Amino acid sequence: MTQKSTRRDVLKLAGAATAATVAPTIATAQSAGGVVVIGAGFGGATAARYLRRAGVSVTLVEQNSSFSTCPFSNTVLGGINNFSSITHGFGGLRREGVNVVRGRVNAVDPDAKSITLDGGDTIAYDRLIMSPGIDFKWDAIEGYDEAAAELMPHAWKAGSQTNILRRQLEAMPDGGVVAIAPPGNPFRCPPGPYERASLIAHYLKTEKPRSKVLILDAKDSFSKQGLFQAGWAELYGDLIEWVPFSEGGNVARVDPATNTIFTDFDEHKVDVANIIPPQRSNRLVDTAGLADGGDWCPINQTTFESTIHANIHVLGDASIAGRMPKSGFSANSQAKVCAAAVAALLAGNDPASPSFINTCYSLVAPDYGISVAAIYRIIEDGTIAPVAGAGGVSPSDAPASTRALEADYARGWYASITADMFG
């Protein structure tokens, strides 16, 4: 293995070895009907791609013709990137042999081992991988429903919501107040609201310097808090104000007609209201009871197979993956473990022990990046937990050059992970 050889030689060898290893897998998968993956996001696209790389026949069902990422959508809000830069097509997946089917899934039938699309088509599966993401709890904040979200956008699924919020920021006069209301834990992308506050502040500082960002928080602490707050003080002075839960930040009610936010004890009339409501797994999982009456889906932590129904794997934000946060990188890492486990199970082999990483960059400004990372394994109690002594956040005393380098690596992260998802 350590013998020196030219790159070309090893490529040939590796190719031969791969073909020999995966041949039985292909046979098993095809005879059994193959794998269906629901959702072409960080979890689903990655799972489909890595299954295909393992020689498994894969159908990927996605309701949209392209996928826009939540990661880096804050750069669109901050006017740094345009929306098309965070939107990805599925040509690469198709070229690699993934059967991408556009359709909206309306039911999963674990007994028949099939899914039904809007319009009535059914697709049978041997194993199903669901990475459907989140839905919002529309009843959690009084007055905040889907209609209200058109006026007070959540922008917590990238798409038209992102554009609504960006247009509101562009239309806001100088001196206006932008409120961001993050939910309590757990929710998709824990540092996301604070990166959003940062990049909106960057935009306002440049274009509308008398404006304010007001964070009305349902929590008393947040991810990378010390780094964010130090960056805010350094870059934006008092442009960003954070009101934690214990100082009355919790949003209880909204009035979209007047752009008014009612916290437990106060009311704030604002110019732009970004309400990020509490979340749960995508309601599609309810068609098969996969959340077991709760908000998120319990799963086997090694294979991501549902503990409710065999042959259905749930990963990404919708799943309870031990202590991993609900992030795009988590879903990407989980998807590769899940794909390997599914390929092994189809071939009649035992799945290998998993290892996961979560790496998360946040931009405090375009040239000011901070990060957090952790390595995850299965611990004695059978759940996914971070490896002690590893990971952690960027140093608090890092020089500007390090912040700039981490901002570069944030862009590298995005280029790499989206290439890893979509080919």
Place this chain on the structure above:
Amino acid sequence: MLAGGAGSLALYTVTAHPAHAELLIPDVVFKAMVDRMGDRTFSESGDNIAFTLPTHAETGLSVPATVSVPNSPMTQADHITSLHMFTELNPQPYVADYYLTPRCGKAEITTRIRLARSQFVYAGAIRSDGTAWITAFYITVNLGACAADIFLPDAAEAVRRRQLEGG
């Protein structure tokens, strides 16, 4: 029903609720229950108490918790007189005791509690006829990446938290 009196055994066995063949309460929690709820028979609550907490808390500093007896009519004849919370592995088992009257109209409280580590948290309710229900919830207290906040606004709070996390 619970067997054994206050503090006489380390574990108490309940077979009242069909869903749970055994209900085991640590001695320290049982003593606290007797102290705050009285030396009486405790029944596993079944569906009587709704005890709502997150299954995972990102830190143990401020965990939302709701204790409710949703089906209590809260009339003079039939109401909840108190709601209680206890912890298994905090330095002390006592969290809070709430004393209700029929004028509350609804047997429910929501508060925020601190938890030193992953553990069972217990809730109790006493009905006006003297019935006492107990229930429990296992909560995992995290300090993981992304969701975790390793830095804090000020050093004193950081020390507080370190101590708290260390139990």
Place this chain on the structure above:
Amino acid sequence: MSPIKTMVAGTFGAALLALPVTLPAAADETAPANLANACAGCHGTDGISPGPTPSINEISEEDMIALLTAFKNDEAAVTMMNRIAKGYTDAEIAAIAAYFASMM
């Protein structure tokens, strides 16, 4: 979140009853692919980076072991890899290095 369905356990029972998961038979050692694939999120599929993150697909096995070990022991300073490398045993570092080398 849903109202609690109780699971009450004593001090001695808690640790066991708290386990919601039964593990399937899994190999004791983490598969090299499971270790190495996680790198792709930042360094690109098979270690080939399309952006500013360094590619790691053409680092020799010896160099990769030396690099990761240096990061792990804080003998080389970078932005994030010191934090990442600490999560792996020496054997796992060797397995990752061999995995990438095998694809060259």
Place this chain on the structure above:
Amino acid sequence: MAEVRVAVPPTARKGEVIEIKTLVSHPMDNGFLLDYGGRMIPRWIINRFEVEYNGEMVFSADWHVSISTNPYLIFYTVATETGQLDFKWYDDNGEIYTHTAEITVT
């Protein structure tokens, strides 16, 4: 002196069950922690909370050291008549913090 904040609906229909939210700024030091110099921070909490509606106690609580910093509480009461709700928080140090809210019942 702790800052107290209370949310009571200013008006309600007779017989309506109203939600009351309270938040107090208080460290709620639990007595088990050390300060930065390694010295024990003594226990200092609000240990009792009482609510009277037109002079009648409708709700009260004993708080212990596992209640979080800046204690937050939601509870309920029946809007029986126009009048006032008197809130009292009892501090370990002997201070009593008070707040009064008016309610109009129709």
